[in-house]
Amino acid sequence: MLKGKTAIVTGSTSGIGLGIARALAQSGANVMLNGFGDAREIEALRADLARESGAEVGYHGADMQRPDEIADLVDAAARRWGSVDILVNNAGIQHVAPLETFPEDRWNAVIAVNLSAAFHSTQKALPLMRERGWGRIINIASAHGLVASVHKAAYVAAKHGIVGLTKVTALETAQSGITCNAICPGWVLTPLVQKQIDVLAAQEGLSPLLAKQRLLSEKQPSGEFTTPEEIGGLAVFLCSAAANQIRGASLSIDGGWTAQ
Ligand code: NAD
Numbered sequence: 005m006l007k008g009k010t011a012i013v014t015g016s017t018s019g020i021g022l023g024i025a026r027a028l029a030q031s032g033a034n035v036m037l038n039g040f041g042d043a044r045e046i047e048a049l050r051a052d053l054a055r056e057s058g059a060e061v062g063y064h065g066a067d068m069q070r071p072d073e074i075a076d077l078v079d080a081a082a083r084r085w086g087s088v089d090i091l092v093n094n095a096g097i098q099h100v101a102p103l104e105t106f107p108e109d110r111w112n113a114v115i116a117v118n119l120s121a122a123f124h125s126t127q128k129a130l131p132l133m134r135e136r137g138w139g140r141i142i143n144i145a146s147a148h149g150l151v152a153s154v155h156k157a158a159y160v161a162a163k164h165g166i167v168g169l170t171k172v173t174a175l176e177t178a179q180s181g182i183t184c185n186a187i188c189p190g191w192v193l194t195p196l197v198q199k200q201i202d203v204l205a206a207q208e209g210l211s212p213l214l215a216k217q218r219l220l221s222e223k224q225p226s227g228e229f230t231t232p233e234e235i236g237g238l239a240v241f242l243c244s245a246a247a248n249q250i251r252g253a254s255l256s257i258d259g260g261w262t263a264q
Contacts, residue, residue, distance in 0.1 A: 006243055007032035010085040012077065012129070014068055014121065015095025017041040017049065019194030020144060023232020024092050024239045029057035031240050033090060036081040037063045060085070068095040068121035069113065078128040087136055090243055091129045093122035093166070094144040098196055100155045100203070114158035119165045126173055130182070139182035140243045143170045144235075145254060147190045147223070147261045167254050174252030183251050185242055190258025191220060193229045226259030 006028060016025040017039030029035045037050055046063055054061040064080050066073035081088050096118045099110040122143055133139025148156060149163035166186060173184035191197055197219075205215035220227050238257055241247055256262050 005031050005240070006090070009033045009089040009243075010036070010081055010087055011090035011092065012036045012081050012088055012125070013038065013092040013094055014066075014077075014125065015039045016092075017046055019196060020189065020192055020232045020235050021092070021094040022049070023236040024094060024142075024144075025061075025236075026053060026057070027233070027236025027240050028090065028092075028243070029053050029059040029061060031243070032057075032059060033243075034060040034085045035062070036077070036084075037061060038066055038068075038077060039095065040065070069116040071120075071124045074121060074124040075128050078125060078132070082132055088129045088132045089136065089138060090140045090142070091125055091133075092142045092144065092239060093125055095121060096144065096196070098156070098159050098200070100200065102155055103157050106157050111158045115162050115165075118159065118162035119169070122166055122169060126169070126184075130173075130177070133177075133182045134180065137181045139177070139180075141170075141173055141182070141184040142239050142242055143167075143184070143186045145170070145186040145188045147188055147256065147258045149186060149188050149254060150256070150262050153223075170254065171252040178251060181248075183242070183247065185247075185250055185252065186254045187235060187238055187242075188254050188256045188258060188262070189230050189235055190224045190256075190261040191229050192232060192235070194232070220259075223261050224259040225261070225264065228259055230257050230259060 011028045011033040013025040015021040016037045064077045066077035146163045148160045149167040152160045170186040201215045
């Protein structure tokens with residue numbers, strides 16, 4: 005379905021981004037991976053993804069806190085494959101602390117990676133999409149883009165912000181073949197969430213299994229984690245013709261979290 009299209013997935017060396025990159029590559033898109041990690045492991049990941057999908061897969065190590073590197077990421081994909089058709093703004097970090105003691109540098113980093121990066125990448129990729137009259141911008145927000153939790157001031161602010169950015173992008177592209185939507189996952193068992201499970205287990209003296217169950221039972225009525233594969237499937241659907249008129253939406257994939 006996506007043969008001949010070029011996709012950038014930020015933060016795709018792990019977790020949800022990797023699940024989305026895999027789903028897009030399996031649908032035929034050329035994919036530019038991005039994110040941090042061990043260089044040899046990333047190269048192995050890139051080669052595996054290319055082999056299993058038959059798509060072309062590249063890697064660019066841009067730091068999503070740096071607008072100049074984000075511009076270079078978009079340029080690199082366009083140079084290699086001629087354009088950028090699908091942009092998935094997924095890179096994200098978390099910091100958990102009460103407001104009064106929330107460190108300023110963590111606030112700035114979370115806002116930069118989880119919100120400002122999507123502004124910079126969208127600004128750079130949109131003209132390329134307009135040239136071809138087709139595009140898909142998919143912003144990975146969160147249940148925390150729709151509702152809040154304690155001790156996540158920067159994350160909740162950034163995720164609510166990206167839901168707003170999604171709507172503006174959708175309106176400014178409404179009369180074109182370019183759509184922009186947000187995906188709002190609930191708990192997904194990735195390294196970002198594993199850290200929070202480890203803290204909970206240590207604080208409450210719980211086993212890893214009980215800590216996972218506690219985390220889910222507090223928020224996610226299904227009692228099950230959303231998976232990167234499920235989110236990848238939703239991203240591919242948003243790239244399909246059936247999704248042509250889904251614009252500016254925030255699609256929950258959260259086991260019922262925000263239905264409460
Ligand atoms: P993860 O920690 O597994 O992956 C994050 C990715 O972002 C990694 O590839 C990492 O290298 C990359 N990254 C981090 N900082 C970066 C930077 N400065 N520049 C470039 N890359 C950077 O996390 P995840 O759970 O897969 O999260 C992915 C996205 O999904 C995030 O935006 C997160 O907020 C969102 N999300 C996650 C959950 C969840 O439960 N895991 C729920 C809702 C939303």
